[in-house]
Structures are given as C-alpha cells and as structure tokens.
C-alpha cells in the first residue's frame with residue numbers, strides 16, 4: 001500500500017483520500033481467498049423479450065488469487081435450475097496466459113478436463129477483474145509502473161444515489177473501466193464499462209459493490225452485483241475472506257495447456273459476459289463459426305448442422321429461405337456462405353427466427369445485412385428492431401457496415417405461408433418461450449422447431465431434464481391442434497437429420 005500511495009500522491013489529478021481508497025485496493029503484493037455464493041440470471045432467455053429474466057442457476061465458488069504471480073484458481077459448484085438441471089463441479093485455473101478446466105463445466109455437451117482456450121481464459125480473467133476491484137487496481141498500477149504511462153486517472157465527479165463520487169478511469173480493452181468512489185466513505189460504489197453482445201451490440205456492464213470490510217491492507221466488498229444493460233445477471237455474497245492464505249503449490253499446476261492466441265483472446269475479452277452467460281445456463285457457447293455440415297433431407301431442403309445449434313434451408317423458385325440464425329455473426333456468415341455455395345444462383349430471400357432467445361437470435365443481423373426479409377413472431381418485433389438499430393461500435397459487424405434498412409414481417413395467430421404453401425409458419429406458445437415459430441415444409445412433411453423437442457438430443461433410456469419433458473409435452477399438444485401431416489421432426493438441437501414423429505410420442509408418453 002505505501003508504494004501505491006506514493007504513486008497516487010504524485011498524481012495531481014487524484015486527491016489524498018481517493019489515493020488512499022485506491023491504495024487499499026492495490027492487491028499487487030497480497031494473495032487472497034474468498035468463499036462466496038450467488039445466482040445468475042439471463043435476460044435473453046426470458047419468456048418474453050421484455051422479461052423478467054430467467055434464473056438458470058445458483059453457484060458456490062471459492063476463488064484464490066495470487067496476483068504477484070498472475071495466477072488464480074476458481075472452484076465452482078453450480079446448481080442448474082432451468083432449462084437444464086443437475087450440478088456441475090469444476091475448477092478453472094489460470095496462470096499467466098495459460099489455463100485449465102479440471103472437470104466438465106456444463107451440463108449440455110459436457111467435455112472432460114481440458115486445457116483452456118485463449119477466449120475462455122480472457123473472459124475468466126476479465127470477470128474476475130470486474131468482480132474484484134483489487135485485481136483491477138493492482139494491475140493498473142503495475143502497468144503504470146512498467147510502462148511509465150498513465151493508466152489510471154481521475155476524470156471528475158458524479159452524483160450517484162444522491163451522494164457525490166469521484167470518477168476514476170482505468171485504461172482497458174475494449175473500453176475504459178470507470179470506478180465511482182464515494183467521497184464520504186472512500187469506498188468504490190460502482191464499476192462501469194462496456195463490452196459486445198450478439199445481437200445487442202455495445203452493452204453496458206455495471207458492478208455494484210457494498211458491505212466493505214478491511215482485511216489487513218486490503219478492503220473487500222462482501223456484496224457484489226454485476227448488471228448487463230441494467231439487469232442484474234450475477235449476484236454474489238462473500239461469506240469468508242482470508243488474506244495471504246497458505247497456498248497449495250499443486251493448486252496452480254496446469255496438466256495441459258493451449259498456446260496463447262491473442263486474436264482468440266480478444267474475442268473472449270470483448271464478449272466476456274456472453275461466455276459467462278452461457279456457463280450460467282450450463283450450455284457451451286462457441287465464439288468461432290464452428291463446422292458447417294449440410295445434411296440433405298430432400299433436393300430442396302437441407303438441415304445445417306456441425307455445431308450445437310442447427311438451421312434449416314429450403315429452396316423455393318424465388319430463392320432460399322433459412323430458418324434460425326443461431327449464436328452470432330461468425331456462425332451466420334459461415335452458414336450463408338455454405339448455403340450460397342450450394343445454390344449459387346439463388347439469393348437468400350428470407351430468414352425465419354424461431355424465437356428471441358440469444359442463442360437463436362444472435363446471428364440475425366448478418367441476414368439483415370444481405371437484405372433478407374426477417375420473419376418473426378409478433379412479440380419479437382420490438383426486440384429485434386432494437387437489435388437492428390443499436391450501436392455496434394465495439395465489434396462492428398456486416399450490418400453496421402452495410403447500413404441497410406431491414407424488412408420485417410411478423411407472424412400472429414393466422415400464421416404465414418411462403419412459396420404457395422410449400423412453407424407454412426405457425427406461432428405457438430410454450431412454457432419455454434411465450435412466442436415460437438415452427439416451420440412446416442409440405443413437400444417433405446417436415447416440422448422444424450427450436451428447443452421444444454430435439455430429436456436425438458437425449459439418448460434412449462436416459463432421463464431428460466424435467467423442464468424439457470414439460471416443453472415437449474406442451475409442444476405435442478400444440479402441434480396436434482395444428483393438425484398437420486408430419487413425418488419428420490427436426491430440432492434446432494439434437495441430430496441435424498431429425499427423427500420420425502413417433503420419437504415425440506415416445507418421448508412424451
């Protein structure tokens with residue numbers, strides 16, 4: 001602390017009291033261990049785009065930080081609530097630019113112990129810096145000392161909840177990070193920064209800190225809440241904090257590593273909460289395009305697999321209709337390329353969105369950028385319209401560059417058909433999502449859905465998560481009411497070739 005106080009005292013911008021407050025957050029020469037428990041929420045998996053957010057999981061975590069050697073170990077126990085269920089128990093170990101995950105960390109598509117890729121590593125490190133201002137301030141001071149450049153500075157004063165605060169800004173990527181220090185208590189009340197989201201673009205990340213206590217030379221908040229665009233998505237309560245704990249030398253051993261890739265790391269850094277929101281859902285989210293595998297269902301219909309999420313492409317005389325733009329722009333661009341290579345003389349004229357959830361809508365802007373008409377449920381129009389017009393300056397995408405005005409068509413209770421009835425689109429409700437579009441392709445008697453029933457996802461004889469059974473039973477009732485002649489069901493997850501209608505009956509009996 002004395003060193004950093006000296007450092008601040010020389011900085012005319014930061015007065016003595018604030019310098020002392022920041023000095024009590026300089027973790028460069030300390031290690032610490034924190035036991036906490038908390039919850040995650042997910043705004044873009046709600047029943048409706050306007051919320052309230054889904055509560056997918058709770059967690060207990062023990063974090064051990066040793067910033068002097070740039071190493072951390074996070075021991076997670078997550079209780080998965082909805083839509084998946086069960087517990088996942090794993091550790092994340094980060095040492096410098098290398099990392100390791102000790103056990104399967106998600107319930108959907110779990111992987112055994114593996115070396116951490118650079119995007120995950122960057123996302124893990126950034127979230128820890130946001131939740132622990134000691135790491136952030138310590139790192140800023142180290143950078144300042146090492147480079148001789150000013151990294152941390154006062155940028156003025158601001159009222160927060162009626163109390164005056166000093167605003168301290170730290171240079172960071174993709175955007176500076178601001179700490180709001182209360183002038184009465186000299187404690188950090190808030191952290192404010194921005195990052196990228198698919199499909200929302202530039203999003204504001206705010207962390208609220210309270211219930212500060214001193215442990216030796218360091219101050220710690222016991223209550224921490226991280227918000228995404230004004231919605232709390234991560235809340236944790238610290239129950240036990242230990243300064244300079246005995247560190248087990250084996251705790252930071254990495255059994256395997258990946259070479260650090262700065263480009264991949266930047267992807268994780270810029271989309272940090274996208275990664276943690278997936279982990280909170282206990283679902284793997286891949287930030288790269290993934291493999292694109294076209295599975296021919298008929299000469300005119302292909303299912304597009306290769307990842308966790310599938311799309312469907314149907315050719316009409318006028319062009320190609322694609323169903324669902326999952327994940328993000330990189331995935332959509334790869335799918336658009338594969339579809340265009342398959343049918344080079346046909347434009348993609350329409351994109352049908354099954355529902356607003358972020359893992360299905362994340363790539364929609366790429367279809368807007370090529371001028372495809374966007375078809376969605378009535379209740380999704382406002383959300384998607386906002387996504388299409390929001391600033392995307394952190395990671396400018398193809399739509400940001402194209403500047404095209406998109407055409408939207410919505411589907412209500414009356415449904416919609418394309419290609420003289422070859423494609424019939426119906427809106428159905430579900431306990432998974434209030435409004436879902438399901439797509440019937442007449443020539444092959446196929447019905448495509450997302451998340452309501454996924455042929456091939458649950459192996460025979462394995463008990464599915466209870467929520468999935470609820471969704472599928474409800475789905476069966478809804479499509480029975482549509483009275484369609486269905487032979488093949490294809491889901492946005494599971495096997496891309498789908499399965500016979502009988503699978504739904506067997507699953508829901």
Ligand SMILES: [Zn+2]
Pocket residue numbers: 355357360432433450451
């Ligand atoms: Zn969904």
